[in-house]
Amino acid sequence: MNVILKGLTDEQIAELIDLVKKVHGFDFSDYSKASLKRRLNRVMMIKKLEFYDLKHALLNDPGFFQDFLEEITVNVTEMFRDPSFFKAVNNQVVPYLSTYQHIKIWSAGCSSGEEAYSYAILMNKSGLKHKSFIYGTDVNTVVLKEARMGIYSFRNIKSYAENYQLSGLSGSLTDHFTTLYDAASIHSELKTNTLFSVHNLISDTVFNEFQLISCRNVFIYFETQLQEKILELFYNSLCPHGFLCLGSKETIRSDVFKKKFKAINQKENIYQKIGS
Structure with missing residues (x-):
């Protein structure tokens, strides 16, 4: 052919x-x-x-x-991608999360798991690992297998380590990995509180109540009507006053949802749900 x-x-x-x-x-x-x-x-x-x-x-x-x-489907991701975003989450969201008895975080469109594990590390560094659980979802079963393994090339880890430092966290990213020849495996204690599963943002429904939902670099690939449908899903999946994190490249454009969320950080597009 x-x-x-x-x-x-x-x-x-x-x-x-x-x-x-x-x-x-x-x-x-x-x-x-x-x-x-x-x-x-x-x-x-x-x-x-x-x-x-x-x-x-x-x-x-x-x-x-x-x-x-x-x-x-789009599968481009990094650990602590856009360090200024994670710095904002750490400074403006984590103190609020610490007041909850249980913290459930949803990394939607998680690809090969780097973002979900970034949250796992952030919760660990904040002393909140014992009451945190991170859910990573994607429609792509191949990348989800990679996420469950939690093994990344050492070349990528070096790049991620720079993001980690710029995010303002103490220590080194490699503190959370075990070296395996030319790769590194995330520590099992961080995997324990992390679950990866298939979920289709377009057709699937609410499956839990979350204190934080992170969905970055996904909306830009959707038309306005679909964005609003997914925002409705996220709104219904958040607990009262829960946080929606979209990142600097995406924002809430719908007038309907601008009334349902208040901006916590306009540059990084971090929002908090208004009402119940």
Whole structure:
């Protein structure tokens, strides 16, 4: 088969969205069209597929869909990504969290687990590990397997260590890892209070009540209507006065939800739920 020479048309993309929804139950209709188009074209280029070959594989090859999903969903992450964000959480949110008897944190769209483990380390450094539990969720089962293992290349750890220092935490990131040749494994005590599972932000419902929900670098790939649907899910998943952390690249644009959350840190887009 020849490598695709031109991009998909809007009609072809709509056809693929409909097919995936009917056959696999994943609805990409409210994803950013520009982002989705880039990723679909990338899949076809990597797999050397024409449009009709892609349709055939999605219909008839169950194993292919997991590879497809891995390429379509966004899996870029780091430990303590955007250190100023974690500094703000540590200074402005953690003192409030410490007043709760139990602290449940949801890292939504957690990819390979670096963000969830960052929260686990933050809770540990704050003396709150004993009453904290971190849930990491994603639609991609492949990256969730990586997250459960908690093993990262030493090259990445060196990069993450710089983020850790810039976030203002004491000690070194490597204090929380065991070295394994050219990789490092996060300490088992941090894994104990961390659970990774499949959850689809688009179609799944509330599964717990959280004191903090973190969902960064995810909204930018969704259209406004889908963003509002997910904000409703987050609002209903937060305890009274719980915190929603979106990060500097994303914000609450909906007038409806601006009335349901108050901004704690406008630069890092950290919000607190208003009311019950």
